Amino acid sequence: MADTLTANEPLYTGADWDFDKIKRVYDAIEQIAVGEMKLEIYRNQIEVITAEQMLDAYSSIGMPLMYKHWSFGKHFARDELLYRKGLRGLAYEIVINSSPCISYIMEENTMTMQTLVLAHAAFGHNHFFKNNHLFQQWTDARGILDYLDFAKSYVSSCEERYGFAAVERVLDAAHALMNHGVHRYPRKRPLDLRDELKRDRERQAYEEQIYNDLWRTVPRKDEKGTLAAVALADRKKLLALPEENILYFLEKRSPKLQPWQREILRIVRKISQYFYPQKQTKLMNEGCATFVHYKILNRMHEKGQIEDGHFLEFLHSHTGVVFQPDFDDPRFSGINPYALGFAMMQDIERIATDPTDEDRAWFPDIAGNGEPMATLRTAWSQYRDESFVLQFLSPALIRKLKLFKVKNDAAESHLLVEAIHDDRGYKQIRSALARQYDLAYTEPDIQVVDVNLAGDRKLILQHNVINGIPLDESNCKQVMRLIANLWGYEVKLIEVDARTGATLREHSDIAPTAPV
Amino acid sequence: MNVIDRRLNPQGKSLANRQRFLKRAKEQIVKAVRDASAKRNIQDIEGGDKIAIPTGGVREPSFHHADRGGIRDYVVPGNKDYTEGTTIPRPQGGGGGRGSEGSADGEGDDDFRFVLSKDEFLDIFFDDLELPDLIKKRLRDTASVSPVRAGYARQGSPSSLAVVRTMRNSLSRRIALKRPRPQDIEALEQEIDAVMRGDEDPERLDTLRQQLALLVTRSQRIPFIDPIDVRYNRFEMVPQPVTQAVMFCLMDVSGSMTEHMKDLAKRFFMLLYLFLKRRYRHVEVVFIRHTHQAREVDEQTFFFSTETGGTVVSTALVEMQRIASERFDVDKWNIYAAQASDGDNTTSDNIHALNLLERDILPLCQYYSYIEVAAEYEDGFGRETELWRTYKRLAKSSLPLAMRRVRNRSEIFPVFRDLFSTQKVAG
Incomplete structure (x- = not known):
């Protein structure tokens, strides 16, 4: 490394930042990130904003433009209160998965913080967004801002035409189902939101023209003169059931919705889909960004581009970010994704460069391959949180974090420690932790399974209960009511044990109160 | 790379969302504001407030797992001395090792807390209140401005x-x-x-x-x-205080007025003051207290010093008329008067007071309100007091006179609303 150590002047002095310093620092970071670490990034766009604008961005789920809805105002009101009372600091940065990649940095940051933020967001997150397969498959970084612009103007034109209240009712219901508005299985080609938008509008118009058995109002009689119940298999075929994307189902099949209402459901669904990769890669995304900023800042310090004092300031905030309290610490609130992600990536670097025998046994592919960055780049592009933990969590790290697995069975009076950091426990802990990051387990699996076509058009939902964990009762009722309002007829929810198929409970039918 | 300075972009991007939220939660917010204003000192009202509303109308429901039930596995860091097979007593709340983890958006079923700005608070406070004949006189929201010399400038006409x-x-x-x-x-x-x-x-x-x-x-x-x-x-454009009002507070301070009654009266005056302050750029307050003689006093004396004597209401009216003619030209001032009394008056004075009110005072006033305060637990409302009967003869006509009885603190606000509500006041 000695040959790369040149007598560089520090890039800046003092705490204040200005645009020239930012440009200088950016260029230095780019040299390291792209030149040495071989990161691939979207073109960067850095936007300096105030604290109030940061709060604004917070409340509209981090997006620079968003349609209007009271819930964003509610979040703003709460965030503002917490911020003003000093209960909560603001994020130093927000970064948007778009091309060009937009990073918001706050004007209050010191120059060192701006350096950290640039390395973290404009290079770490940016690289992850551009290369991770989930983002490539599911999001259209080029089109998202255009789409949001379209969504915003579409919603406001609906408000003008149909009134605030009508639009709000649709949005309320759609928001409640946001987590159930995602296609989990990829299609063949990456989505281009704009093209798809056009195509789906045409398809929708076509479907509305053609016959749909759901909209039949005259009862059909068979030869014997009795009302024929359409066979379950036929119904499933007709309506493409079962369908876990409830928003999609309602958008396409709900008999009573107006075209504009379907379009609004679609907008909410698209936005939900856009965020789906981020939900699945929080650990990796933050880990990647943290690892990248740590590497870059160290390298800059090594080159003499950052003074010792500023480097200490950086270390201070870095340590704060990756702090992981123990489970019995009052500050504990789950596993800090920054901490675990960063630790795992450092661990991979160690395995690649300086493996132990244990590592060689556990990770024959990468141990000692001498190319930590290439290994990490591959991991960043090809995994999501769940598979990443399952693949790369090493016994060494389990020991270091002293992870242990606890079983909480509601039927037992005590919790049981099932595995600790020993030879018997590593694999168990690894798979249990991976599962903790698997949305299939953390979010309830609810599907549309049937519609009563011959009679009252009741919509039947099924919750596949895993490990006997039921749905939250009061929320459940409210969401069902909203679904009923979108559907226009009664809704029924059955909770079925996923393993045995036994019906655990049937929620009482909910009828629409205020159809949208 | 581009660096863009967005700091100068228009602020308040989320204002529309906030208004929607306030509208959505209106019912609860109005209730919270009323509660807040009933409980607290009126003087504190003008500062905006932190408001807690029940989450009911503004909850965002979603399907999610219940807090308890079923079998769950947790992997957590920081094992101290557990070995495989150790049993741990279930922590209170049943969270199982991560009991402190909140719900996704950081709020439980508790009340939702946020800050209302001063304007929002008062707007709701004065919701649908309207002063009668508001358009009268120079009561325009757009205050008139006049140029005042303010040094020199390099540019100009x-x-x-x-x-x-x-x-x-x-x-x-x-x-x-x-x-x-x-x-x-x-x-x-x-x-x-x-x-x-x-x-x-x-x-x-x-x-x-x-x-x-x-x-x-x-x-x-x-x-x-x-x-x-x-x-x-x-030149600087300086608003002219043409939208100005004067508020006369008249109160009987004779021995029959208890502390409780004075407190009620005070609250009414303060509410009125606050209200006028909101409508007019400049509000003056004149305190006149009377026993068998009337005197203009400062606020402290008005509310807190005691005095003994008989009760002659007309003295206060005469004093008010004198002050108004000396200092407050009807063309330039909007005159409001609020009188608080327990209803006692020397019988012989009634007719005199009535005439004064009808001929001299009411023509001056935008509004004259008479608040009859009563003891909290005394059932004195069955019988009409001297003054009430006297004033009632005027209330039937179309004169700008309103009269109300108030018994305890929580009645102040409704009475106030009644007095200034858009519906026509009935005696």
């Missing part, structure tokens, strides 16, 4: 050119740059003439001509008035 200041600047610049004065040039020219006429030394003539040429060039180079000299008068 030619009509506001500040000649003296401009010339002064010009002069000092000319002196500083040594611009030749016209008389110097003239003198030189005369001298040259003289030399030419005398036909003397041609060398001297040359020097003088050179000197003259230098002076002329210099005076051409250095303008007499340069744009940097020019100054304009600057």
Whole structure:
């Protein structure tokens, strides 16, 4: 490394930042990130904003433009209160998965913080967004801002035409189902939101023209003169059931919705889909960004581009970010994704460069391959949180974090420690932790399974209960009511044990109160 | 890479969302505001407030797992002395090792707390209140403004050119740059003439001509008035307090008024003050208290000092009329009056008070409100008091008089609303 150590002047002095310093620092970071670490990034766009604008961005789920809805105002009101009372600091940065990649940095940051933020967001997150397969498959970084612009103007034109209240009712219901508005299985080609938008509008118009058995109002009689119940298999075929994307189902099949209402459901669904990769890669995304900023800042310090004092300031905030309290610490609130992600990536670097025998046994592919960055780049592009933990969590790290697995069975009076950091426990802990990051387990699996076509058009939902964990009762009722309002007829929810198929409970039918 | 400075972008992007939220939660917020204003000192009201509303109307439901039930596995860091097979007593709340983890958006079923700005608070507080005859007099929301001199500016319209200041600047610049004065040039020219006429030394003539040429060039180079000299008068638009109101507070302080009654009256006055303050740019308050004689006093004395004597209401009315005619011209002031009393009056004074009110006071007033305060637990409402009966004769006519009875603190607000509600006041 000695040959790369040149007598560089520090890039800046003092705490204040200005645009020239930012440009200088950016260029230095780019040299390291792209030149040495071989990161691939979207073109960067850095936007300096105030604290109030940061709060604004917070409340509209981090997006620079968003349609209007009271819930964003509610979040703003709460965030503002917490911020003003000093209960909560603001994020130093927000970064948007778009091309060009937009990073918001706050004007209050010191120059060192701006350096950290640039390395973290404009290079770490940016690289992850551009290369991770989930983002490539599911999001259209080029089109998202255009789409949001379209969504915003579409919603406001609906408000003008149909009134605030009508639009709000649709949005309320759609928001409640946001987590159930995602296609989990990829299609063949990456989505281009704009093209798809056009195509789906045409398809929708076509479907509305053609016959749909759901909209039949005259009862059909068979030869014997009795009302024929359409066979379950036929119904499933007709309506493409079962369908876990409830928003999609309602958008396409709900008999009573107006075209504009379907379009609004679609907008909410698209936005939900856009965020789906981020939900699945929080650990990796933050880990990647943290690892990248740590590497870059160290390298800059090594080159003499950052003074010792500023480097200490950086270390201070870095340590704060990756702090992981123990489970019995009052500050504990789950596993800090920054901490675990960063630790795992450092661990991979160690395995690649300086493996132990244990590592060689556990990770024959990468141990000692001498190319930590290439290994990490591959991991960043090809995994999501769940598979990443399952693949790369090493016994060494389990020991270091002293992870242990606890079983909480509601039927037992005590919790049981099932595995600790020993030879018997590593694999168990690894798979249990991976599962903790698997949305299939953390979010309830609810599907549309049937519609009563011959009679009252009741919509039947099924919750596949895993490990006997039921749905939250009061929320459940409210969401069902909203679904009923979108559907226009009664809704029924059955909770079925996923393993045995036994019906655990049937929620009482909910009828629409205020159809949208 | 682009760096874009967004700090100067329009602020308040989320204002529309906030208004939607307030509208959505209106019912709960109005209730919370009413509760807050009923419980607390009226003076504190003008500061905006933190409001807690039940999450009911603003909950965002979603399908998610219940807090308890079923079998769950957790992997957590920081094992101290657990081994495989250790049993741990279930922590309270049943969270199982991560009991402190909140729900996804950081709030439980508790009340939702946020801050209402002062304006939002008062807007809701005064929701649908309207003063009668609001459009009367100079009660426009757009206050009139008049220009007031405020120094000098480098830019302005030619009509506001500040000649003296401009010339002064010009002069000092000319002196500083040594611009030749016209008389110097003239003198030189005369001298040259003289030399030419005398036909003397041609060398001297040359020097003088050179000197003259230098002076002329210099005076051409250095303008007499340069744009940097020019100054304009600057005017600032200052709002004129034409939308002004005076509020007369009349109160009986004779022995029969208890502390409780005074407290009620005080709250009413303060509410009225707050309300007027919101409508008018400038509000003056006159406190007149009376027993068998009336006096204008300051606020402290008005509410807190005690006095004994009989009760003659007309004295207060006379005092008010005197002050109004001396200090508050009806054309320039909106006059409001609020009288608080327990209803006692010397019987012989009733007719006098009535006449005064009808002929002299009410024509002056935008609004005259009479609040009859009563003891908290005394059932005195069955029978009408002297003053009530007297005033009632006027209330039937179309005069701007409103009268109400108040017994305890929580009644103040409804009464206040009644008095100024859009519906016509009934006696």
